[in-house]
Amino acid sequence: MDQMIYSIVSVKKKQRELNTLLVGMKGVSGADLYAVFCDEITAVVSNIKRTSLVADRSNAMDYARVIETLAQKFTLLPVRFGSVMESTEMIIRMLGRNYDEIQSNLRKVENKVEFGLKVLCDSEKIKAELRAKAEAGTITEPALASQKSIYKDYLYEKLKEHRFEELLLAQIDTIIQDITNHFAHLKPIHKFQKMATTTNIIDDVFLLEKEKKDILIQAVEDLQTQYADLHLLLTGPWPPYNFVDLTIK
Amino acid sequence: MHDNVVDRSKDITILEVLDRVLNKGVILTGDIVISVADIDLVYVGVKLMLSSVETMEQLKSGKSVNV
Amino acid sequence: MAAIQLCRSHHKVINGMSENKILFNSGSPDELSEEIGKFTSNEESRLKLTPDNADSGLAKLVLTLVDLIRKLVEKQAMRRVDGGSLTEDEIERLGETLMKLEMKMEELKKHFNLTDRDLNLNLGPLGDLM
Numbered sequence: 001m002d003q004m005i006y007s008i009v010s011v012k013k014k015q016r017e018l019n020t021l022l023v024g025m026k027g028v029s030g031a032d033l034y035a036v037f038c039d040e041i042t043a044v045v046s047n048i049k050r051t052s053l054v055a056d057r058s059n060a061m062d063y064a065r066v067i068e069t070l071a072q073k074f075t076l077l078p079v080r081f082g083s084v085m086e087s088t089e090m091i092i093r094m095l096g097r098n099y100d101e102i103q104s105n106l107r108k109v110e111n112k113v114e115f116g117l118k119v120l121c122d123s124e125k126i127k128a129e130l131r132a133k134a135e136a137g138t139i140t141e142p143a144l145a146s147q148k149s150i151y152k153d154y155l156y157e158k159l160k161e162h163r164f165e166e167l168l169l170a171q172i173d174t175i176i177q178d179i180t181n182h183f184a185h186l187k188p189i190h191k192f193q194k195m196a197t198t199t200n201i202i203d204d205v206f207l208l209e210k211e212k213k214d215i216l217i218q219a220v221e222d223l224q225t226q227y228a229d230l231h232l233l234l235t236g237p238w239p240p241y242n243f244v245d246l247t248i249k
Numbered sequence: 250m251h252d253n254v255v256d257r258s259k260d261i262t263i264l265e266v267l268d269r270v271l272n273k274g275v276i277l278t279g280d281i282v283i284s285v286a287d288i289d290l291v292y293v294g295v296k297l298m299l300s301s302v303e304t305m306e307q308l309k310s311g312k313s314v315n316v
Numbered sequence: 317m318a319a320i321q322l323c324r325s326h327h328k329v330i331n332g333m334s335e336n337k338i339l340f341n342s343g344s345p346d347e348l349s350e351e352i353g354k355f356t357s358n359e360e361s362r363l364k365l366t367p368d369n370a371d372s373g374l375a376k377l378v379l380t381l382v383d384l385i386r387k388l389v390e391k392q393a394m395r396r397v398d399g400g401s402l403t404e405d406e407i408e409r410l411g412e413t414l415m416k417l418e419m420k421m422e423e424l425k426k427h428f429n430l431t432d433r434d435l436n437l438n439l440g441p442l443g444d445l446m
Contacts, residue, residue: 162391
């Protein structure tokens with residue numbers, strides 16, 4: 001029977017506790033959850049009929065809720081939605097093959113949670129401001145050639161866009177540097193993504209001890225006073241979705 | 250007005266959850282059932298390929314790209 | 317009393333999370349609705365892919381890769397032009413080639429009835445990749 005895998009959990013001596021917890025829970029499509037053990041690590045799975053799995057929002061949210069509930073009591077690595085293996089035996093073998101890497105990842109996230117900080121602003125607006133500055137003649141162009149050509153015009157338009165993007169990225173780098181310094185005292189593990197969308201100019205995820213939540217909120221409030229015109233969004237605590245560095249063999 | 254704020258909060262939470270559950274977390278190779286996920290795997294492969302290009306460029310030019 | 321309890325559990329079911337996940341949020345709701353809109357359309361187009369429309373799924377994948385490579389080439393070209401090492405003639409030829417590549421891409425997109433959004437074209441700042 002196909003099994004959908006929700007997460008890989010660090011169990012150690014708490015096998016009974018896990019089983020008890022799973023009995024009271026339901027997975028995607030109301031399926032029962034159970035644990036597949038391999039020494040100190042466990043995969044939490046539910047039976048799934050390959051053909052009947054519908055990848056819709058409600059299933060994805062149910063899936064997330066399972067992980068969320070487990071994460072309250074156990075150290076775990078969240079698994080991506082839609083991960084299915086053919087049998088319990090295959091799962092056990094997979095856990096065995098990747099045992100060391102899984103364990104080192106579990107150690108990395110033990111007692112820690114993830115927080116997400118998004119910096120949002122309209123990058124098109126910023127680019128427009130940069131363009132306005134350029135009209136004032138501060139951005140130099142290569143000397144225009146003697147002959148007009150649509151190809152050259154096209155190229156120079158592209159060149160201008162390119163330069164604005166570079167300037168925008170430079171500004172973003174400055175903000176990232178600022179953010180890093182600002183949160184340095186919390187000693188987090190950071191990951192940044194620049195320009196994930198045109199509004200989300202910085203997408204920052206932290207791995208941090210749960211206890212530091214309030215200090216983090218304070219630090220974000222301080223950051224906001226420094227960047228009054230930026231929209232900051234802090235969310236969490238989350239299970240460590242962004243901090244699993246694992247290539248499953 | 251209050252309802253709007255509550256709805257917005259729900260939307261934000263849903264957005265954050267879905268982004269994590271659909272795009273992040275451990276990726277198992279092998280039997281991924283949903284074809285969406287199959288195409289996703291190739292994207293992961295693409296990202297790996299692209300970072301190799303970046304490394305190549307850095308090595309060739311001998312200067313660091315991110316100042 | 318019962319009505320209030322029903323309301324609360326209803327809220328929990330929708331939210332799915334045991335606590336409020338938003339710790340700090342400044343700025344206008346409008347910025348975020350744009351964010352949410354972008355994500356949900358991406359997410360929905362992903363989730364709609366099934367074995368039945370695998371063909372257009374493949375077209376999307378191929379075109380995304382092709383367009384990505386085209387944009388990388390364009391980016392590198394801009395760096396060369398900015399560097400000032402190209403002759404006027406080279407600049408002219410570069411402009412012509414890039415323009416034709418872009419036009420060809422538009423043609424392909426139209427042929428497969430795909431928009432930029434379909435191709436998930438926002439893959440982050442390409443500057444990082446070079």
